[in-house]
Amino acid sequence: MRSLLIVYHSQSGASAQLAQACFSAAASVAEVEVRLLRAWDAGSADLLAADGLVLVGAENSGSLSGGIKDFLDRTFYPVGESGRVLPYGLLLSAGNDGRGAREQARRILSGYPLTPALEPVICRGEVTTEHRRQAAEMGEAFATGLEMGIF
Numbered sequence: 001m002r003s004l005l006i007v008y009h010s011q012s013g014a015s016a017q018l019a020q021a022c023f024s025a026a027a028s029v030a031e032v033e034v035r036l037l038r039a040w041d042a043g044s045a046d047l048l049a050a051d052g053l054v055l056v057g058a059e060n061s062g063s064l065s066g067g068i069k070d071f072l073d074r075t076f077y078p079v080g081e082s083g084r085v086l087p088y089g090l091l092l093s094a095g096n097d098g099r100g101a102r103e104q105a106r107r108i109l110s111g112y113p114l115t116p117a118l119e120p121v122i123c124r125g126e127v128t129t130e131h132r133r134q135a136a137e138m139g140e141a142f143a144t145g146l147e148m149g150i151f
């Protein structure tokens with residue numbers, strides 16, 4: 001059984017809605033256990049038990065939202081020392097931009113034992129049906145990739 005971890009941070013609920021849509025779609029894939037955790041509640045043990053990671057957060061002041069940054073800061077050494085390299089996906093909620101958060105995430109994650117599995121997705125403005133569809137697509141594609149051994 002492969003395992004996908006979805007970690008999210010959300011202030012207004014927008015990123016939480018995307019994370020939930022991603023989770024529901026991923027959970028529909030057989031042979032993959034999917035866990036959805038708030039960034040504040042997730043730690044190194046959760047990441048080390050997973051075969052893949054989807055990060056879901058917002059752009060705040062041109063940067064990655066603090067909860068996601070905190071999760072990455074806390075897990076950096078334990079995951080690095082494990083010698084494992086995990087595939088990751090990135091799902092961002094933003095008011096009207098999101099590129100600053102995406103670039104910061106790419107920069108930070110390029111120094112982690114994590115490798116991009118899917119193109120990052122930015123959802124701008126209020127969460128729409130299309131945004132939920134995109135989030136679900138990421139969840140299903142990621143879980144299917146894990147199930148098939150592609151990631």
Ligand SMILES: Cc1cc2nc3c(=O)[nH]c(=O)nc-3n(C[C@H](O)[C@H](O)[C@H](O)COP(=O)(O)O)c2cc1C
Pocket residue numbers: 009010011012013014015016057058059060061062063065093094095096097098125
């Ligand atoms: C303090 C703060 C800073 C923000 N800065 C940006 C920004 O730089 N660029 C942007 O596109 N949206 C920005 N936003 C809007 C959020 O990214 C957007 O509302 C997002 O949907 C919030 O998701 P969340 O509430 O689930 O964390 C900001 C919101 C807050 C509260």
